[in-house]
Amino acid sequence: MAEIALTPPEPEVIDELQxxxxxxxxxxxxxxxxxxxxxxEAITRFGTMRIGYLMAFIEPSLxxxxxxxxxxxxxxxxxxxxxxxxxxxSGFITVRAFxxxxxxxxxxxxxxxxxxxxxxxTPLAAVFARGAVETFTMCTIIFLFYAFIVWGADTARIEDPxxxxxxxxALFGLAFGIGCFNAVIGMLVQTYRIVYxxxxxxxxxTSGVFFVPTQLPxxxxxxIAWNPVLHCVEWFRVAIYMxxxxxxxxxxxxxxxxxxxGLGVIACQVFRVRLLx
Amino acid sequence: MxxxxxLTKRYPLRGGGHVTIIxxxxxxxxxxxxxxxxxxxxxxxxxxxxxxxxxEKPTSGAIYRDARISxxxxxxxxxxxxxxxxxxxxxxxxxxxxxxxxxVDFVEDFAEIGRFMDQPMGTYSSGMRARLSFGVCMxxxxxxxxxxxxxxxxxxxxxxxxxxxxxxxxxxxxxxLVSHSSRLLREFCDIGGxxxxxxxxxxxxxxxxxxxxxxxxxxxxxxx
Numbered sequence: 437m438a439e440i441a442l443t444p445p446e447p448e449v450i451d452e453l454q455x456x457x458x459x460x461x462x463x464x465x466x467x468x469x470x471x472x473x474x475x476x477e478a479i480t481r482f483g484t485m486r487i488g489y490l491m492a493f494i495e496p497s498l499x500x501x502x503x504x505x506x507x508x509x510x511x512x513x514x515x516x517x518x519x520x521x522x523x524x525x526s527g528f529i530t531v532r533a534f535x536x537x538x539x540x541x542x543x544x545x546x547x548x549x550x551x552x553x554x555x556x557x558t559p560l561a562a563v564f565a566r567g568a569v570e571t572f573t574m575c576t577i578i579f580l581f582y583a584f585i586v587w588g589a590d591t592a593r594i595e596d597p598x599x600x601x602x603x604x605x606a607l608f609g610l611a612f613g614i615g616c617f618n619a620v621i622g623m624l625v626q627t628y629r630i631v632y633x634x635x636x637x638x639x640x641x642t643s644g645v646f647f648v649p650t651q652l653p654x655x656x657x658x659x660i661a662w663n664p665v666l667h668c669v670e671w672f673r674v675a676i677y678m679x680x681x682x683x684x685x686x687x688x689x690x691x692x693x694x695x696x697x698g699l700g701v702i703a704c705q706v707f708r709v710r711l712l713x
Numbered sequence: 714m715x716x717x718x719x720l721t722k723r724y725p726l727r728g729g730g731h732v733t734i735i736x737x738x739x740x741x742x743x744x745x746x747x748x749x750x751x752x753x754x755x756x757x758x759x760x761x762x763x764x765x766x767x768x769e770k771p772t773s774g775a776i777y778r779d780a781r782i783s784x785x786x787x788x789x790x791x792x793x794x795x796x797x798x799x800x801x802x803x804x805x806x807x808x809x810x811x812x813x814x815x816x817v818d819f820v821e822d823f824a825e826i827g828r829f830m831d832q833p834m835g836t837y838s839s840g841m842r843a844r845l846s847f848g849v850c851m852x853x854x855x856x857x858x859x860x861x862x863x864x865x866x867x868x869x870x871x872x873x874x875x876x877x878x879x880x881x882x883x884x885x886x887x888x889x890l891v892s893h894s895s896r897l898l899r900e901f902c903d904i905g906g907x908x909x910x911x912x913x914x915x916x917x918x919x920x921x922x923x924x925x926x927x928x929x930x931x932x933x934x935x936x937x
Contacts, residue, residue: 472804553791
């Protein structure tokens with residue numbers, strides 16, 4: 437048998453190949469990949485017909501109506517401010533957006549695994565693309581909700597729109613960060629997805645949707661203060677009302693977002709191969 | 714060209730130990746040479762493809778790619794079954810910064826699947842899927858085509874078509890094909906290598922590589 441070897445590479449050739457700057461091409465590629473993935477996500481998420489986009493708005497609206505009906509059985513007093521709707525929206529839509537983004541992102545890698553045949557489509561690109569689509573969707577929905585109520589009801593007004601923008605950014609940062617973490621951990625430990633689905637209800641209840649957190653006894657406040665979504669809700673309320681007394685630590689929300697995103701990104705790189713199939 | 718520089722790839726196994734796919738392999742793959750790599754199931758052929766494509770990182774050593782390399786063209790993956798053929802092509806055009814219309818024109822001519830272009834790919838037969846994915850890949854100008862058996866899906870006329878396209882571009886493109894079937898190698902390749910127990914060995918004639926591969930298969934059958 438005549439074995440042959442492929443010519444071994446010459447050291448100079450390798451030196452030259454190693455010296456090439458790969459940062460810019462890689463960055464350009466990453467942007468292109470996420471862009472292509474976003475367009476693809478949007479097609480699968482909303483379909484090619486306009487009704488798809490409408491459905492994205494109808495779904496949380498129906499939830500909200502059901503939620504208002506439910507609430508009218510429990511309380512009839514407005515917890516804070518003059519508009520009951522505004523108070524409820526400040527809690528409900530915030531929590532809803534958080535849950536929608538972080539849960540949809542949890543399946544970002546699993547749903548796009550077939551595309552990872554393309555070497556440029558990495559698990560992280562899938563996470564970012566879905567995160568971008570969901571964030572943009574929820575951002576639009578939040579805007580529409582507040583727009584409807586502010587223009588529709590005289591008693592509802594927003595005190596500080598700039599602060600509200602910050603609150604929204606914190607919310608999206610948190611949802612995106614936890615979503616990224618969820619995407620990776622959900623792939624590695626399947627039961628995590630069930631656990632996460634189970635904690636959504638307690639998360640909703642302890643987020644201060646129905647009540648003003650600072651009116652609770654201090655020992656309860658201490659417990660619910662661990663819930664980062666609560667701080668997002670409170671941040672929104674600070675922006676909406678002039679004299680709202682919040683249970684709010686902005687650094688806690690931002691820290692939580694940064695740490696979970698960091699962990700997600702690192703885990704994505706470390707377990708890269710296991711995430712591919 | 715593609716340059717392998719002391720490439721090693723190992724996978725850890727559950728409960729300790731590891732599998733070696735390839736160990737300390739160096740070599741330059743020139744253009745204009747169609748290479749076929751044989752290996753039995755589980756030898757790591759698909760991993761080799763993914764390493765070359767860049768989906769997986771080597772355990773040590775490196776692969777340098779001074780060329781446009783296709784994604785590994787295999788049975789599964791790459792195409793979204795919920796989307797239509799056209800939507801998939803749009804995605805690939807975006808991904809590779811290529812002109813969508815050029816791809817469509819080429820694929821319409823190559824794949825001959827007619828109205829199925831506008832149907833979700835879930836409704837395609839495996840042959841149609843192979844035609845479309847092969848067509849899209851050919852529509853993009855790659856220097857190297859990584860082919861993971863997919864040609865084997867099609868009938869004789871499809872394989873002939875693939876050969877015609879590849880022959881036409883012989884001066885500018887190369888094929889890297891992995892297979893456990895020697896028939897595909899004879900049809901498409903100039904030289905052959907065998908991947909076995911972490912070693913990739915090339916032989917100066919295709920027939921020798923095929924003979925070696927058959928030998929490995931027999932040994933494996935006796936072991937089992």
